[in-house]
Amino acid sequence: xxxxxxxxxxxxxxxxxxxxxxxxxxxxxLQNSGKYDEIFIMIADAQALTDNADNPEKIRTNxxxxxxxxxxxGIDPDKSNILIQSQIPALTELSFYYMNxxxxxxxxxxxxxxxxxxxxxxxTNVPVGFFAYPISQAADITAFKATVVPAGxxxxxxxxxxxxxxxxxxxxxxxxxxxxxxxxxxxxxCKRLPGTDGKAKMSxxxxxxxxxxxxxxxxxxxxxxxxxxxxxxxxxxxxxIEGNTVFTYLDAFCIPEDFPEFLPDYSCLDELKDHYxxxxxxDVKIKKFLINVLERELSPIRAKRSEYEKDIAGVYDILKxxxxxxxxxxxxxxxxxxxxxxxxxxxxxxxxxxxxxxYNN
Ligand code: TRP
Numbered sequence: 632x633x634x635x636x637x638x639x640x641x642x643x644x645x646x647x648x649x650x651x652x653x654x655x656x657x658x659x660x661l662q663n664s665g666k667y668d669e670i671f672i673m674i675a676d677a678q679a680l681t682d683n684a685d686n687p688e689k690i691r692t693n694x695x696x697x698x699x700x701x702x703x704x705g706i707d708p709d710k711s712n713i714l715i716q717s718q719i720p721a722l723t724e725l726s727f728y729y730m731n732x733x734x735x736x737x738x739x740x741x742x743x744x745x746x747x748x749x750x751x752x753x754x755t756n757v758p759v760g761f762f763a764y765p766i767s768q769a770a771d772i773t774a775f776k777a778t779v780v781p782a783g784x785x786x787x788x789x790x791x792x793x794x795x796x797x798x799x800x801x802x803x804x805x806x807x808x809x810x811x812x813x814x815x816x817x818x819x820x821c822k823r824l825p826g827t828d829g830k831a832k833m834s835x836x837x838x839x840x841x842x843x844x845x846x847x848x849x850x851x852x853x854x855x856x857x858x859x860x861x862x863x864x865x866x867x868x869x870x871x872i873e874g875n876t877v878f879t880y881l882d883a884f885c886i887p888e889d890f891p892e893f894l895p896d897y898s899c900l901d902e903l904k905d906h907y908x909x910x911x912x913x914d915v916k917i918k919k920f921l922i923n924v925l926e927r928e929l930s931p932i933r934a935k936r937s938e939y940e941k942d943i944a945g946v947y948d949i950l951k952x953x954x955x956x957x958x959x960x961x962x963x964x965x966x967x968x969x970x971x972x973x974x975x976x977x978x979x980x981x982x983x984x985x986x987x988x989x990y991n992n
Pocket of ligand 1: 637638639640641673675678768771772780782786
């Protein structure tokens with residue numbers, strides 16, 4: 632069976648380091664592994680509109696930002712199709728039929744929807760489209776017959792819901808859809824990178840995010856103000872690693888080569904942690920190290936981004952090409968699904984014949 636990747640992001644803002652270590656970095660590795668038959672990376676603007684109906688301009692402008700983020704981290708348009716969700720009508724059509732396979736109660740139980748409803752303070756005023764977005768996400772995934780969805784931990788309930796829809800569809804109408812599995816990052820720190828304030832999730836409204844496209848100065852500033860261990864007041868004080876954002880970021884970003892390069896007094900991260908725990912290692916030193924580590928990772932990305940920024944029309948061409956290919960594949964799945972559901976009246980010659988027989992004999 633073909634191995635196909637589909638994944639995506641809502642274009643509600645620039646992508647941050649949580650996106651980067653939680654999913655983008657892995658996508659690039661998978662892309663370059665040569666193990667996949669086809670890769671689709673979706674800019675999920677229609678999903679973003681489910682809770683931004685009154686602000687289409689925000690979504691519209693962020694499509695380019697997300698595309699630039701993708702390209703700058705190494706998504707290669709020769710190897711991966713980058714597509715815009717709203718430009719693929721088959722996805723809406725599939726969603727409409729999948730709605731009949733999911734109960735309201737099941738959607739209400741979806742933990743991601745639950746926590747997002749709370750986060751947005753919707754209370755009882757949840758837009759129907761937002762409430763049902765797991766169904767539309769199932770359409771995103773199944774339209775491409777994706778087998779693998781590299782995504783963050785928060786997407787697990789979405790994949791589970793997709794799998795249920797696939798099983799139900801196939802059981803009723805016959806084998807058309809493919810059950811996907813999620814591919815999580817295996818680094819614990821990467822799965823849930825906290826904001827610079829140590830809070831669980833990076834978000835624009837909390838102002839605690841570091842963005843892939845942030846300048847070197849901005850990154851430096853944000854790291855210098857990062858939350859560490861509030862009880863680690865003097866350098867001599869013993870410090871805590873657990874919940875210390877600087878160390879969580881080091882867990883996510885640091886590679887062995889960073890020590891000889893930037894901090895030759897230590898041989899590895901464990902040694903640095905031990906010293907911090909014992910006392911005698913100041914926050915400024917570990918923050919400066921983290922800045923170097925992040926710059927090692929981000930400066931080539933920044934350079935690549937500035938190249939693409941010089942050719943915005945070229946970036947839109949990339950999106951257009953990726954979207955055209957995606958449309959072809961999704962149309963194909965839709966037509967298979969409609970055949971299986973027997974809602975293909977004009978393509979089904981046997982239908983007219985059998986009804987003719989019924990009436991004329
Ligand atoms: N829900 C995802 C997010 O909030 C975005 C998304 C839309 C997605 N469609 C998808 C992710 C399909 C994986 C697969 O980031």
